[in-house]
C-alpha cells in the first residue's frame with residue numbers, strides 16, 4: 218500500500234513535552250506520599266473514578282485509584298499474572314480487568330513499584346457514578362481488608378440542565394454524610410475552608426485542562442494522544458492539590474506555545490481522528506503507529522471525563538452538580554451528538570473505536586456511535602478489540618493490518634488524486 222510505505226518511512230518520533238519531566242516528578246512524589254501516608258498520619262482512601270476525591274484531600278487523606286494502578290501494572294507488564302491470580306481465586310476472567318488486576322494485587326500482596334503492594338485502605342469510597350461495577354468491586358475489597366466502606370448512591374444523570382432538585386439534594390446530603398463518616402473514622406475534623414481551597418484548586422486545574430483540550434483543535438494538533446492519556450494522571454489522582462494546578466499551568470503554557478509556533482506532534486499532519494475510548498495501557502505505542510501515516514488523534518472523550526468545573530463558594534452544591542453531570546453516561550445517541558459537534562470543530566476525518574473486551578458498560582454502544590457518525594456525517598470508523606489492561610489475546614499484527622486498511626481508505630477519500638502517485 219503506497220500510503221503506508223511512504224509514511225512509515227518517516228518513522229515519526231513525536232517531540233516529548235518538556236512538562237513530562239514535571240509529570241515524572243509528580244508521579245514519584247505521589248507514590249512516595251502514598252507509601253508514607255500511614256506513618257505521616259494521613260488516611261489512605263481507595264476511591265473509584267467519579268467519586269468526589271476533593272473530599273479526601275479536604276481531610277488531608279491520600280486517595281488511591283485502583284483503576285489507575287491497574288493501568289500502571291499493565292504498562293509494567295505484570296497485569297496478566299495479577300489478573301490470573303484474581304481468576305485463581307474464583308473471579309471471572311471476563312470481569313473488568315481493572316478489578317481483576319486489583320484483586321491480583323490484593324491476593325498476591327505485590328504491585329507495580331519494586332514489587333511492593335500499595336498500602337491497604339483505611340477507608341473505601343465508591344460510587345456507581347461511572348459504572349455499576351464499582352460498588353460490587355469495592356464490597357469485595359472491603360471484605361478482604363475489613364475496613365469501612367462508604368457508597369454514594371448516584372442517580373443515572375447526564376447533564377446539569379436536567380438534574381432535578383431531589384437528585385441534587387440526595388447526592389449533596391450523602392457528600393455531607395461522608396464528611397461525618399471521615400470524621401468518625403479518622404479522628405480529623407472537617408473544615409469547610411479547607412474544602413473550599415481544595416475545590417478551588419480542583420476547579421482551576423479542570424479549567425486549564427479544558428483549555429488544553431480546546432487547543433487540540435489547532436492544525437496541526439499540538440500534542441499526541443499518548444500525552445493526553447499520560448498527562449491525565451494529576452487530574453485523576455491529584456485533583457484539588459496545588460501540585461496538579463502548577464503542572465497544568467506549565468503544560469497549558471507549553472501547548473499554547475506549540476500552537477502559536479505551528480508545531481504539531483505529527484510532522485505533515487494528514488489525517489485527524491477521534492479516539493474512543495479507553496487507552497490500551499500495555500501497548501500505548503499503538504497510538505504512534507497511526508502517526509507514522511501522518512494521522513493524529515485530535516479529540517477523545519476519556520480525557521474530558523475527569524475534568525469538571527466547581528464553585529468554591531458552594532462546595533457541596535458544585536461537587537453535586539459536577540459528579541451528577543457525567544456526559545459519559547449519555548448513551549450512544551448522546552455521545553454521538555458530542556462527537557458530531559467535535560468532528561466539526563476539530564476537523565475530523567474518522568473515528569477509531571477501541572472495543573475494550575472487559576468493559577461491557579462502555580463498549581455496548583460503540584457500534585451505534587460508529588454507525589450514527591457514518592450515516593449522518595459520512596465519517597469512516599475503525600473498530601478493533603483489545604483488553605485495556607491484560608495483553609493476552611491481543612494480536613498486534615492483526616490490529617495493525619486493520620489500521621493499514623483504514624488509513625488506505627482515508628487516503629482514497631481525502632487525497633484521491635495522490636493515490637499511487639507518491
Ligand code: SF4
Nearest residue numbers: 313315348350576578
Ligand atoms: S467502566 Fe468499564 S473499565 Fe471502567 S470500571 Fe466499569 S467495567 Fe471497568
